[in-house]
Amino acid sequence: MKSGRDSDRNVAVRSYVKMILLRSIALFAILFLIVGTIVYPSFMYDFAGIISFILVLVFLLQFVVLYQLKNYSSKEITTVAVLGAFSAAARIPFASIPSVQPCTFIIMMVGFVFGPYAGFMVGAETALLSNFFLGQGPWTPWQMLAWGIAGLVGYGVSFVRNPRAQFYVFLLTGVVYGYIFGIIMNLWMWLGFVRPLTFASFIAVEMTSFPFDTLHALGNAVFISLFAPKLEKILKRYSLKFGVFLDS
Amino acid sequence: MIRFSNVYFKYSLNDDFALRNISLKIEQSEFLLVVGDSGSGKTTFLRCINALIPHFYHGIFKGDVTVNGISTRDKSPSELASIVGTVIQTPQNQVLMTTVEREIAFPLENAGYSEDIISVRIEEALELCGINNLRHRKISELSGGEIQKVVIAASLVHRPKILVLDEPISQLDPKSAEDILNILKHLNEELGMTVILAEHRLDRTLHMVDRVIVFDKGTIVADGEPRMVFSKTDMNALGVGYPPVMGIALKGGIRPPPLTVKEARKYLKNLLLNSKIREPAFRTGAELFKLQDAWFKYTQKWILKNVNLGLKRGEIIGILGHNGAGKTTLAKLIAGLYHPQKGKVLRRKDIRVGMVFSNPDIHFSQDSVEDELKLSLRLAGVKKDHSKILQSLNIEHLTKRNPRDLSGGEKMLTAIASVAVSEPDILILDEPTLGLSYKHKATLIEFLKRYAKNKSIVIISHDVETIAKIAPRILVLSHGTVIADSNARDIMCGSFVFSTQLNRVAQSLADEGVDSLILTDNDIELSGAYDKSTLNGKERRSQ
Amino acid sequence: MRVPNPFVIFVWLCVVVFLSLAVLSLISVLTLFAATLVVALFVHGDEWKIYMKYSTITASLILCFNLLLSGGWGNNVLFKYYFITISSExxxxxxxxxxxxxxxxxxxxxxxxxxxxxxxxxxLERLRIPDKxxxxxVISLSVFPVLTKDAKEITEVFYVRGMNCEKKSMRDRIKARMPLLISLAETALERGMDLAQTLELRGYPSRKRNPWKKIKLQLYEKIIVLILVSLVPAYFTLAYFFRLQMLEIFSVMLTSIAAISRRCVE
Structure with missing residues (x-):
């Protein structure tokens, strides 16, 4: 028994060391950027693609470690897994309507009901899963980030207490996030493969995806207005029935 | 080995106790069958053994359960996994990894075993379940029966002394079910493992077990040797039913009743010789639907080849065939979901078709059974009272319940209600009897017989007993081709595989004058003049 | 079948992505591309062809952006039309x-x-990515095919029940599919509970977890990984201190290494 407790403590210590390590990696990255810019003036500009790519990976890893450190039960782990798969599979009935997918909305709702970690993980998982069938590529981390943040944004809405205001804030956030999603996905192309990095060039990139983003935003609005109360009810009922994410 | 002392349990969200005052002892190496109507507490009982209660399912837990001398209160289910292995109903819901090998390694990885031990244990588990050939396969490519074997293998890796199985074969076809039961028998007889099995299919399991426990409303109402328990207790009233040969023997007053075809041959001979055969009465109307030389494929391979099928009003067709024979595809063709690439479909314009899929869960989208039926009526554009169908399926007490909270059998009946409420002219049912208890099955059979009065029904099932009871016409598919399409009696009486237990008895006694046309107990009339004294002395002694 | 060691290929991928994003000369980029081409030829990848097919759209977009936005810097102007200037540079x-x-x-x-x-x-296990x-x-990967099957069947259920999905406006088309989505959500969560029970019985989450499958690297594979990893700092040092575009050499090396690693692995 004693050794068990010891190993428990060891594990706890180890996980905190991991956490500190991760923080220091992030710190080091920032330091590297500053030093790099001093030694080599156009460092940020020339290596914008690689730097942004690494920052995204570090950000994702940060969440993976935080998720590891959370004391989740088996029920909560499978809930996250199943919701990720559900969100990816929910695209299928809508495949016949171009540029409309319920993923963003589902992820936001998961973040809203089950908290930031579940939201982020479900978002990241959705991107990972759908890309296993559509093709993984350098865009995968960015997509994981974009959908992960959707989960965080959904969690943010839960701070609005007034239920009526909540719905409208959620609706508005959904519409705005349709465009933010587009911006994040454009960022990787812009930073990596488009020069010069000026405001004008960013707008040019943005213009090409604008019609799709608008459809995305509209789709979100329709999903939220039709389905948000229903899905919220389903998730809350489930949370009560099986006792998952009750504290969030 | 396992001891229950005054155990009570109530799920936190329910009002009633699921288990009441359960006290019992199970010895090492027993093969135990747990039976009872759905909702009688079987599953709850099993969850107490593997410590899911009280650690995973929360509620009020009184009394004490000890397994191998360890109280389940002190150990978590995963710690107990080295003593108790667990298998549940739906195969797909019990696999976590993507390949067979990883799935079986997963529990060992979590226990922190070293590489060498894990490799040995995997090999052992694969060998015990006879699935070494599946080792490197992806789980998503396996059939339900194969997945269930993988699940059993994964629960054997800790070398448990007890195996707990909650309706492991209810979702499987007869062949896979037989395989699984053989594995269990092997584990029990050769390795001395205690096997605790909850199951509705009595004709396949009853003769294998040492002991039967009968549950009713959370209490144990009978416990003992199978033959004794089944002849003393009225199983029909408890919603459990009897295996076909046993049912007829008890009706005819033969005690102790036979369990297998082999025994029934001896015991039932006189009874069958002295009973009258009822002529089935059925009539048919105008033709509703016709397939002419239909060929169908999804991608490359033809799934259906040259299928001809006509369907008349008032007809019930049973479709039999092996796994992957194209039964479900044919049903979807009738339902109008697919169109044959070659051949013709003739369907009258004014008819509606309804189809019930084998997984009832996918039928529900509303919060209550009532709303579900209303949605169906609205989608079909029919104005009708929805409560009548619930009455005829005996589920009117569920009207306000959420369909997700129901038991498996209740879900199936609700799904059937949600399709049949709008009274489609052709009702298609894909494996409607999977996991249904005797009581629900009886209700369903009654309902379908009534429904077919002026509509027609297509029923796909591996459950030959049910098909024999309701379908006067049978169609046998093999690899996409119709190999037989005729009167049920003609097909079943000349077959071993597609025939009922009672018919197999009759067939083997055909030389001795028994009419081999007997399919089920519905077909024979035990003559009132039948006297137990007609049993001759020799047979008496053999009892 | 001969397959390259997945760990080596993973490291190779990381290095190629890193270098491709970092290098700044056409020759280096072309060599890198050629290196991946050679490897692609060696592995007979069907998926590789699909990747290349679908990337052409994005590639042409990138070409347009850079051509139109750069404003034609440099001396050799090749083409001029109003505000569009294209120079050889x-x-x-x-x-x-x-x-x-x-x-x-x-x-x-x-x-x-x-x-x-x-x-x-x-x-990823080997790289110590947290196991939770x-x-x-992995669990979502294993339920995904089950859920896609559910999604298809649910669509069929509602089609048979008489749902008409083909309406005009986007809102109506989405609205018609709402019951599908609800049904899929509930079915998925329902499956989730059984899975959770299984996960509990299999002893997860566990602090003792020790992954069974270990990737074993042979000596030459270790050397390959070492060389690949060292290419990254080497590039930065060389490019910064000596202003040398040494990458061509490295890239050729990369190709051969990847090819060798295919030859030798079981």
Whole structure:
């Protein structure tokens, strides 16, 4: 028994060391950027693609470690897994309507009901899963980030207490996030493969995806207005029935 | 080995106790069958053994359960996994990894075993379940029966002394079910493992077990040797039913009743010789639907080849065939979901078709059974009272319940209600009897017989007993081709595989004058003049 | 069948992506692209072809952006039409950006056609990625096919029940599919509970977890990994201190190394 407790403590210590390590990696990255810019003036500009790519990976890893450190039960782990798969599979009935997918909305709702970690993980998982069938590529981390943040944004809405205001804030956030999603996905192309990095060039990139983003935003609005109360009810009922994410 | 002392349990969200005052002892190496109507507490009982209660399912837990001398209160289910292995109903819901090998390694990885031990244990588990050939396969490519074997293998890796199985074969076809039961028998007889099995299919399991426990409303109402328990207790009233040969023997007053075809041959001979055969009465109307030389494929391979099928009003067709024979595809063709690439479909314009899929869960989208039926009526554009169908399926007490909270059998009946409420002219049912208890099955059979009065029904099932009871016409598919399409009696009486237990008895006694046309107990009339004294002395002694 | 060690291919992918994003000369980028091409030829990847097919749209977009936005810097103006100026310098630069992208996509194509998902998980386990996120991902990977089947069947159920999905406006079309989504959500969560029970019985989450599948690297594979990893700092040092574009040599090395690693692995 004693050794068990010891190993428990060891594990706890180890996980905190991991956490500190991760923080220091992030710190080091920032330091590297500053030093790099001093030694080599156009460092940020020339290596914008690689730097942004690494920052995204570090950000994702940060969440993976935080998720590891959370004391989740088996029920909560499978809930996250199943919701990720559900969100990816929910695209299928809508495949016949171009540029409309319920993923963003589902992820936001998961973040809203089950908290930031579940939201982020479900978002990241959705991107990972759908890309296993559509093709993984350098865009995968960015997509994981974009959908992960959707989960965080959904969690943010839960701070609005007034239920009526909540719905409208959620609706508005959904519409705005349709465009933010587009911006994040454009960022990787812009930073990596488009020069010069000026405001004008960013707008040019943005213009090409604008019609799709608008459809995305509209789709979100329709999903939220039709389905948000229903899905919220389903998730809350489930949370009560099986006792998952009750504290969030 | 396992001891229950005054155990009570109530799920936190329910009002009633699921288990009441359960006290019992199970010895090492027993093969135990747990039976009872759905909702009688079987599953709850099993969850107490593997410590899911009280650690995973929360509620009020009184009394004490000890397994191998360890109280389940002190150990978590995963710690107990080295003593108790667990298998549940739906195969797909019990696999976590993507390949067979990883799935079986997963529990060992979590226990922190070293590489060498894990490799040995995997090999052992694969060998015990006879699935070494599946080792490197992806789980998503396996059939339900194969997945269930993988699940059993994964629960054997800790070398448990007890195996707990909650309706492991209810979702499987007869062949896979037989395989699984053989594995269990092997584990029990050769390795001395205690096997605790909850199951509705009595004709396949009853003769294998040492002991039967009968549950009713959370209490144990009978416990003992199978033959004794089944002849003393009225199983029909408890919603459990009897295996076909046993049912007829008890009706005819033969005690102790036979369990297998082999025994029934001896015991039932006189009874069958002295009973009258009822002529089935059925009539048919105008033709509703016709397939002419239909060929169908999804991608490359033809799934259906040259299928001809006509369907008349008032007809019930049973479709039999092996796994992957194209039964479900044919049903979807009738339902109008697919169109044959070659051949013709003739369907009258004014008819509606309804189809019930084998997984009832996918039928529900509303919060209550009532709303579900209303949605169906609205989608079909029919104005009708929805409560009548619930009455005829005996589920009117569920009207306000959420369909997700129901038991498996209740879900199936609700799904059937949600399709049949709008009274489609052709009702298609894909494996409607999977996991249904005797009581629900009886209700369903009654309902379908009534429904077919002026509509027609297509029923796909591996459950030959049910098909024999309701379908006067049978169609046998093999690899996409119709190999037989005729009167049920003609097909079943000349077959071993597609025939009922009672018919197999009759067939083997055909030389001795028994009419081999007997399919089920519905077909024979035990003559009132039948006297137990007609049993001759020799047979008496053999009892 | 001969397959390259997934760990080596993973490291190779990371290095190629890193270098492609970092290098700044057309020749280096082309060499890198050629390196991935050679490897792609060696592994006969069907998926690689699909990757290249679908990346052409993005590649042409990148070409347009760079050509139109650069404003035609440099002396050799090739083409001038109102505000569009294309010089040989800007054309070369744009081509470099395009091949940067193509090299990365091609590397991913090679990766997807050689490394199975299971091996990728093993690689990530080996890299000490926290196991909770990995197990979560694997579980969703294993339920995903089940849920897609559910999704298809649910669509069929509602079609048979008389649902008409083909309406005019987008709102109506989405609205008609709402019951499908509800049904799928509930079915998924329902399956989730059984899975949770299984996960509990299999002893997860566990602090003692010790992954069974270990990737064993032979000596020459270790050397390959070492060389590949050292290419990254080497590039930065050389490019910064000596202003040398030594990458061509490295890239050739990369190609041969990857090819060798295929030859020798069981």
């Amino acid at each position: 800007s054309l070369l630069f744009s081509l470099m950006m395009v091949f940067k992208f193509l090299a990365i996509v091609s590397a991913f194509g090679v990766f997807s056609s050689t490394v199975r998902i299971e091996d990728l998980i093993t690689v 996120a990995l197990v979560t991902a």
